[in-house]
Amino acid sequence: MVDIHPAVKKLQEAFPALTLDVKIFREEVTITVPRKEILEICRFLHADPDLQYQFLTDLCGLDFFPEHPRFEVVYLLTSLKTNHRLRLKAKVEEGESVSSVESVWKAANWLEREVYDLFGIPFEKHPDLRRILLWDGFEGYPLRKDFPVEGPDFDKPFVPEV
């Protein structure tokens, strides 16, 4: 029997009303949390003196088209105190938005911009939500599963507007 991850225990104590869906695969802990609570949970994990998830290692999106809810936003946190890693997930339906965690970790600034750029998931209260890798005016979100890998217009000549 695997020991309960300290973060799971702490989270359950701090948010008794929440139902946390905890999965463990290859010793990696993944907690799926409600979309609306993500900012509060992140703030808690970052500030708690026993956990100290001070490091937002990664933030990315997943597209489960054609399932519903379609997207997941994945947060990978690292504790500098214990070197534990913790993965948080929030399910997002198309057209819904997620609270930005930029106020907790500045690292989220560019990472959230990238998720917005490639998946089209908007982040609320993000200070500078623009496309980052693709240019303004690009149509579509390439990492969505319904976006063809060769591009939507690969057989049409590219004529830039002058």
Place this chain on the structure above:
Amino acid sequence: MAETRFMTINMGPQHPATHGVLRLVLELDGEVIVKATPHIGHLHRGVEKLAESKTYHQVIPLTDRLDYTNAMGNNLAYVLAVEKLLGIEVPKRAQCLRVMMAELQRIAAHLIWLGTHALDIGAMTLLFYNFREREDILRIFEEVAGGRLTPTYLRIGGVSKDLPDGIAEKIRSFVDAFPARMKEYETLLTKNVIWLQRTKDVGIISREDAINWGVTGPTLRGSGVKWDVRKAVPYSGYETFDFDIPTGSIGDVYDRYTVRLREMEWSNSIVKQALDRLPKGPVLASDPHVVLPAKEDVQKDIAALIRQFKIASEGFRPPRGEVYASVESAKGELGFYIVSDGSNHPFRVRIRPPSFLNLSALPKMVEGRLIADVISIIGSIDIVLGEIDR
């Protein structure tokens, strides 16, 4: 009349000191930077999207082309993630070879950084010395793997082939000669007055800020945070090697410079340790569903031929699940987050690029400094746009 106090200038993407195709929009008050906005994406090739339509083996060459100065480290991060997903054990000899190659690659990557960083600031001589030593390393890679810049040496389950005859002596002679070379570099820079004036107290990022901005690698350690993936979450047998993590104190350009120099010395020492202890045995795991059979077997044995055909054309099907594995690349924590849906293609390959997050902290470092400092600060965070833009 409207007051136009600030001037906006554009730096890059063809500027030689932006190390690739980085574009910065600088808002200036005289010569002081008020606001810096990086624009990236000029080198975006959609590697993450592309990987979703490949088999697991076919993704390895794509990883070489992320941070093209650190191909071995990129290979390593990816294969570690796939091996974790599959749950396969890598033979000891292969692990040791991986460490040896990754550390040689770290030296090569840091040599490029040192040469170009010094060149940006005006110390032109160093580049030639650095590329001389880097050439030795690339020649070693060429003999070992067949490729220089993009060796694609690592395989899922081990490495592509064992060391050729005579290469161990060449690696040893490099390792023995390198400390004296390091002294040459240091005489040119470490106490050079111009160098000190251009790097001391420039581009300071505090410990708290560096952590909050997700900065990793030598840039983080320059700010005095003793955190290295090789020690924090050891992989590929790093826990058995004897090395230290050099750190800086205030997090200026000079601290990041000294951290990388000390890191090269430790990498050299790790290569030496790996050479001394290199265990005997196979270099590939014996998992017939994942690992390609040896070429001799394919030519003699029909079962091996069928296996070769199946693995090369269809690949293999790992269990459903998601894993994250990361390595300390030359730039910082390079991670691969792989989600498998049980098919022969990865459902999602997410690359956690260290340079991307290190660059995102650049405005924090340059604001309030002079334009000339931007050059030395960009050099000191050691970005590679191939990895940032993916």
